[in-house]
Amino acid sequence: MASRPIRDRFRVRFAKVGLLRWIGHRDLQRLWERLLRRVGLPLAMTDGFHPKPRIGFPSALALGVEGLDEVVEIEVTRELSAAELHAALVADNQPGLEIGDVRLVARASADGTPDPTFANLAKARLHSSEYDLEIPAAYLNNVRSAAQIDAAIDEAKSHGAIRFVRKQREATAGIPAPLALLDRRDNRLALRIVEDAGTSLKPTEVLDGIGLSDLIEHGGILRRTRVILVDEVVDPTPAPTGELTANPAAIHRNNPSDTLQQERS
Numbered sequence: 001m002a003s004r005p006i007r008d009r010f011r012v013r014f015a016k017v018g019l020l021r022w023i024g025h026r027d028l029q030r031l032w033e034r035l036l037r038r039v040g041l042p043l044a045m046t047d048g049f050h051p052k053p054r055i056g057f058p059s060a061l062a063l064g065v066e067g068l069d070e071v072v073e074i075e076v077t078r079e080l081s082a083a084e085l086h087a088a089l090v091a092d093n094q095p096g097l098e099i100g101d102v103r104l105v106a107r108a109s110a111d112g113t114p115d116p117t118f119a120n121l122a123k124a125r126l127h128s129s130e131y132d133l134e135i136p137a138a139y140l141n142n143v144r145s146a147a148q149i150d151a152a153i154d155e156a157k158s159h160g161a162i163r164f165v166r167k168q169r170e171a172t173a174g175i176p177a178p179l180a181l182l183d184r185r186d187n188r189l190a191l192r193i194v195e196d197a198g199t200s201l202k203p204t205e206v207l208d209g210i211g212l213s214d215l216i217e218h219g220g221i222l223r224r225t226r227v228i229l230v231d232e233v234v235d236p237t238p239a240p241t242g243e244l245t246a247n248p249a250a251i252h253r254n255n256p257s258d259t260l261q262q263e264r265s
Contacts, residue, residue: 005110007044009054009075010085011124013100016067020096025060031094032072039088044075044110058124059195059227062202066223069100073124077110126195127233128180130226131203133189136219140187143218144211149184152210156182162209173201173209182206 016028023031033053036043045051054075061067076085086102107115114120140146156162161172162179173179178201181192189212193201203222207213216222 005077006079007054007075007077007108007110007112008079008104009073009106009108009123010082011101011103011105011121012072012074012085012089013102014067014070014072015098015100016061016070016096017098018096021064021066024063025057028061029055029057031097032074035089035092035094035097036074039092041074041085041088042077044077056123058229059126059129061224062204064222065203066221067227068223069226070224071124071227071229073105121231125230126227127230128192128194128228129224130181130228131189131191131193132223132225133191133203133207133215134221134223135184135187135189135215137187139215139218139220143214146184149189149210149212152212153182153184156210162206164205164208166205171205173205179206182210 032055033043036053036055043053043055045053056073058071058073061070074085082102082104086099089099089102105121107118107120109115135149140149157175161174163170163172165171175182178194178196179191180194181190183190191203191206193203193206204213204216207215
């Protein structure tokens with residue numbers, strides 16, 4: 001007997017590195033669509049006159065920023081395991097795209113009705129992001145010393161907020177919310193930004209707020225090291241944190257059997 005039509009949603013962690021950091025978010029969406037078609041996955045499509053593949057990102061990454069722990073969700077219409085999807089994505093070998101954890105997070109019928117026997121997760125929503133900014137030695141030696149950077153950070157913390165310019169207007173962001181972490185660790189800045197209901201705080205705005213807006217111009221390298229989702233904050237088994245300098249997306253790259261996944265029974 002033929003199996004019933006399905007619409008399963010997978011959550012994929014991946015890294016966007018190297019030259020791939022210079023493509024914009026729309027180009028990244030198109031890259032994923034082409035990749036999924038190359039590996040022969042039957043994608044679920046949206047309704048309407050101009051159907052599009054059901055591929056979703058909880059957070060866009062700015063042009064030029066490396067992402068070591070990005071998230072995409074993919075809906076497919078053929079039954080397969082997380083390990084099978086992981087193997088297919090890795091085999092495509094897209095330069096600059098490193099496949100990490102793959103997890104089946106929702107099962108539904110073709111019309112989108114959730115499977116009541118499965119512990120379905122809602123679509124991915126961003127809770128917070130962690131960033132790592134490498135400070136070049138030349139910047140510390142010739143522009144601002146480590147002591148000056150520490151003093152700027154301490155001043156911002158003492159005021160409980162940073163001030164920056166957005167669209168030619170002065171704006172503020174609070175510490176510790178939405179700026180939950182702001183520290184210098186040797187030659188790196190560590191940031192954690194919590195998403196709020198309004199416009200998201202950008203890491204470049206944090207730099208502006210502490211007087212380091214020229215850091216990237218002087219060769220500072222910005223990376224998003226971790227994407228934390230809303231359901232991971234309340235999930236008793238959240239994604240691994242790792243170190244700021246590690247690549248969380250590579251944790252399960254060669255061992256998909258260890259991935260957090262819920263398989264079909």
